[in-house]
Amino acid sequence: MKVRLIISVSKKGLPAFLTVRTFQGKLIFSKMVRCGLNEVCFCSANRKLIFSLMPINADYLGLSYYLKLPACPCQTVRVHFDIKESERTALQSFTLYDKNYNFPIISALLRFFKY
Amino acid sequence: MANYNVEITNGSGSAEMKKGTYSVTVVANGYEATTLSPSSYTATESAGSGSFTVSANGVLTLIFNETGASGGTPVTSGSVVMTDSTGATEYGSAVTINANGEAVFNNVPYNSGTPYVLYFVQKATDDNHNLYEGVITVNMANATQTEYVLNSPIAEQSFTLTDANYAGLPVASATMTFTGE
Numbered sequence: 001m002k003v004r005l006i007i008s009v010s011k012k013g014l015p016a017f018l019t020v021r022t023f024q025g026k027l028i029f030s031k032m033v034r035c036g037l038n039e040v041c042f043c044s045a046n047r048k049l050i051f052s053l054m055p056i057n058a059d060y061l062g063l064s065y066y067l068k069l070p071a072c073p074c075q076t077v078r079v080h081f082d083i084k085e086s087e088r089t090a091l092q093s094f095t096l097y098d099k100n101y102n103f104p105i106i107s108a109l110l111r112f113f114k115y
Numbered sequence: 116m117a118n119y120n121v122e123i124t125n126g127s128g129s130a131e132m133k134k135g136t137y138s139v140t141v142v143a144n145g146y147e148a149t150t151l152s153p154s155s156y157t158a159t160e161s162a163g164s165g166s167f168t169v170s171a172n173g174v175l176t177l178i179f180n181e182t183g184a185s186g187g188t189p190v191t192s193g194s195v196v197m198t199d200s201t202g203a204t205e206y207g208s209a210v211t212i213n214a215n216g217e218a219v220f221n222n223v224p225y226n227s228g229t230p231y232v233l234y235f236v237q238k239a240t241d242d243n244h245n246l247y248e249g250v251i252t253v254n255m256a257n258a259t260q261t262e263y264v265l266n267s268p269i270a271e272q273s274f275t276l277t278d279a280n281y282a283g284l285p286v287a288s289a290t291m292t293f294t295g296e
Binding site for chain 2: 058
């Protein structure tokens with residue numbers, strides 16, 4: 001079947017790498033995506049397809065959709081990828097000492113504001 | 116609203132943080148928040164660490180004299196150092212006691228609500244006075260504060276040396292040496 005794929009991507013997830021695979025992992029189509037709205041065409045013998053978008057920036061998470069397309073020779077598929085920021089964290093340890101006498105501060109609160 | 120609030124206890128604290136660059140502020144009883152250094156921190160994807168310092172602007176004057184109160188005869192020399200509560204760990208350099216019995220500690224923390232407790236140990240005094248034994252405790256509540264510390268005067272000791280076999284016969288001439296244990 002012939003598939004006309006229209007994908008929209010949230011801006012912060014760009015640029016990103018689009019792939020279309022069968023459920024068995026066979027690559028059908030791939031493309032680097034740089035715009036928020038894209039239209040591509042490809043042919044596939046399989047109706048069950050995985051549409052994946054992986055941002056180049058590791059601060060953002062990839063997203064995949066598993067779809068079973070209707071049994072039509074030609075069809076249009078619209079997919080929106082709402083890319084979210086990665087929740088990855090790492091342990092940060094801190095010390096706070098008196099500048100003049102170099103003893104540990106008994107009790108305090110350090111507040112961090114992201115730029 | 117802060118992205119992260121990290122509690123510091125006895126100089127240490129930690130948190131799981133997303134990578135990025137953060138501006139940092141501090142809330143510390145007795146300290147000037149504007150003196151926090153550094154004022155930013157960059158967290159990476161890996162575990163990391165950051166060392167910060169903060170400064171205070173209180174001034175403490177310790178006066179060592181024969182009464183431990185105002186008006187007493189002061190010692191004329193010596194030294195004293197800030198320590199932990201046990202007196203075992205010293206912080207910073209020892210401060211000299213001047214000819215008026217005064218030792219001035221600058222940049223100490225203070226707080227009028229909950230006084231900041233500071234500890235000191237006297238390291239030396241002049242030849243005419245006894246050292247203060249133990250840990251000196253100061254509740255620092257004011258920006259400028261004076262505390263008195265007792266250094267009792269050395270008491271005169273009198274001795275006799277007589278012959279052990281002829282009771283009462285004074286030894287004409289001798290030197291006795293006393294060594295501290």
